[in-house]
Amino acid sequence: SAVISQKPSRDICQRGTSLTIQCQVDSQVTMMFWYRQQPGQSLTLIATANQGSEATYESGFVIDKFPISRPNLTFSTLTVSNMSPEDSSIYLCSTGLVNAGANVLTFGAGSRLTVL
Amino acid sequence: KQEVTQIPAALSVPEGENLVLNCSFTDSAIYNLQWFRQDPGKGLTSLLLIQSSQREQTSGRLNASLDKSSGRSTLYIAASQPGDSATYLCAVRTGGGNKLTFGTGTQLKVEL
Numbered sequence: 001s002a003v004i005s006q007k008p009s010r011d012i013c014q015r016g017t018s019l020t021i022q023c024q025v026d027s028q029v030t031m032m033f034w035y036r037q038q039p040g041q042s043l044t045l046i047a048t049a050n051q052g053s054e055a056t057y058e059s060g061f062v063i064d065k066f067p068i069s070r071p072n073l074t075f076s077t078l079t080v081s082n083m084s085p086e087d088s089s090i091y092l093c094s095t096g097l098v099n100a101g102a103n104v105l106t107f108g109a110g111s112r113l114t115v116l
Numbered sequence: 117k118q119e120v121t122q123i124p125a126a127l128s129v130p131e132g133e134n135l136v137l138n139c140s141f142t143d144s145a146i147y148n149l150q151w152f153r154q155d156p157g158k159g160l161t162s163l164l165l166i167q168s169s170q171r172e173q174t175s176g177r178l179n180a181s182l183d184k185s186s187g188r189s190t191l192y193i194a195a196s197q198p199g200d201s202a203t204y205l206c207a208v209r210t211g212g213g214n215k216l217t218f219g220t221g222t223q224l225k226v227e228l
């Protein structure tokens with residue numbers, strides 16, 4: 001399975017600033033996904049990032065708030081823009097690889113953001 | 117809209133006990149169901165994946181079952197150990213693409 005490196009692992013940010021999270025995969029993958037996990041909640045998909053095209057955002061998430069880059073098949077970034085305390089969450093990237101005909105998702109360790 | 121529920125939200129058991137975690141989903145038209153464990157600071161680890169055509173999968177002390185028609189899955193952990201302490205999440209894949217809908221998780225603590 002793929003190995004995903006995500007950074008930063010955690011950060012404390014000031015209200016109104018922006019932070020970019022990086023996700024590096026050790027193999028080429030077509031699709032990468034960004035999830036958010038708010039405190040006490042489960043994971044919610046933010047967007048799907050495909051190389052060579054714009055990211056596809058889920059309902060409730062917009063590109064201006066969460067711009068995503070996907071410059072190649074092993075790397076993606078998620079920016080959390082103009083942060084407020086409500087953005088304090090764990091952000092995780094993941095990718096899916098075909099394994100025995102099924103898509104098994106592998107996740108990075110997550111980036112825990114605290115917005116003051 | 118798919119909704120995934122996990123019961124109980126938290127569970128504390130003594131070491132050695134067998135236990136069952138429950139997952140239910142509202143839309144039975146799923147492609148597969150996956151169980152993960154989440155450890156603080158370590159992200160998610162995939163434990164078992166069950167295809168919609170399968171009824172169970174086993175890996176070591178873990179056994180996951182799927183009853184698609186009733187919208188339920190269980191994760192059975194045999195002879196629990198303190199190292200099993202983590203949050204367990206189930207997620208279902210519905211429709212095209214790779215989007216997963218996650219449950220809210222069961223926080224398990226196995227005590228010595």
